[in-house]
Amino acid sequence: MRILVTGATGTVGRHVVDQLLTAGVTVRALTRNPETAALPPTVEVVRGDLDSPTSEMFEGIDRMYLLSLGDPKAAIDRAKNAGVQRIVTLTSAVEDEAHQATEQAVEHSGLEWTHIRPGMFAANLLDWAEGIKTEGVVKEPYANARQTPVHEQDIAAVAATSLLFNGHNGQTYALTGPESLTKKEQAESIGHAVGLKVSFDELTPDEWRTTSGIPDFVADWLLDIWQQATVTPEPVLPTVEDVLGRPAKTVCQWAADHVGDFR
Structure with a gap:
């Protein structure tokens, strides 16, 4: 093949x-x-x-x-x-x-x-790497936005399984990680995995917008997603485990695979 x-x-x-x-x-x-x-x-x-x-x-x-x-x-x-x-x-x-x-x-x-x-790639958390590495802090708005980051290896494993084996034809697989964590909890999980104390400094949307360097239309999109996630947490879906027969990887496991990016 x-x-x-x-x-x-x-x-x-x-x-x-x-x-x-x-x-x-x-x-x-x-x-x-x-x-x-x-x-x-x-x-x-x-x-x-x-x-x-x-x-x-x-x-x-x-x-x-x-x-x-x-x-x-x-x-x-x-x-x-x-x-x-x-x-x-x-x-x-x-x-x-x-x-x-x-x-x-x-x-x-x-x-x-x-x-x-x-859904949200855990790899998006690499945007925090420089702040964690230099100051031990994440600076973003909406600390209580609940998200379900999914490890890129899990995404790839579901794709590879669907390519290699029968039984997946006509299926649409929505993927999430195995836990719903606030942004503050995600930062703490990264700190735990890489052996650093990581704090979360919550900015206002305007403070973040003026320092992020992100184009306005992207900033608007992200701020809307984060604000919504403070009201309606992103759901935890069992799809990764259903397809692969093993639990999806946590943010802590993801960070352990990326220690070099944060230290």
């Missing part, structure tokens, strides 16, 4: 590649810059862009992991014509027109499909 992994150098894609290699399948990785991909030597790394798909990208491919970016219809059509039989998408639990278009295009292709929809 040969599986094409798009977004193979990304936060989740690298883990998808590793898990497929562990399972013993042949992996082709699609990337714009093969020279800097830094993937394992057994991976077939090819230069390409889904916005300009070629038939050669999909030649000999049985199944595909599709990162939702841009308009995928042309790529999906070429994949189908080349003999690809199954597509597993990575989209998002957050409503987004591009993600919805990707899912719909895959469903309309007539191929086997599974959609992976993670």
Whole structure:
């Protein structure tokens, strides 16, 4: 079996590649810059862009992991014509027109499909790394926003399982971590995992906006999500455990895998 992994150098894609290699399948990785991909030597790394798909990208491919970016219809059509039989998408639990278009295009292709929809990536907490490393503090608004961060390895494991095994066709898997934690509790969990005392300095939205350096439209989006999570905590879903047969990884476990980023 040969599986094409798009977004193979990304936060989740690298883990998808590793898990497929562990399972013993042949992996082709699609990337714009093969020279800097830094993937394992057994991976077939090819230069390409889904916005300009070629038939050669999909030649000999049985199944595909599709990162939702841009308009995928042309790529999906070429994949189908080349003999690809199954597509597993990575989209998002957050409503987004591009993600919805990707899912719909895959469903309309007539191929086997599974959609992976993670919520908040635990990897987003790397935004706190510099403050924790230099001051032992996280400075953000909405300390009591309750979230359910999901480890990127769990996302990749669900995707790899859906690619490798039958029984997942037509399924949409919404993924979360195994615990609902306030932002303050997330900071404390990171501190516990990396052996540092980490405090949370709650800023007002305006204070954070003026110091974050984030574009206004992104700041508005994040502030809205965080404010909502203070009123309605993000739910804890059992999907990771249901699919993998083991519990999802906690924020503390995630931080232990990223100690070098915080120390």
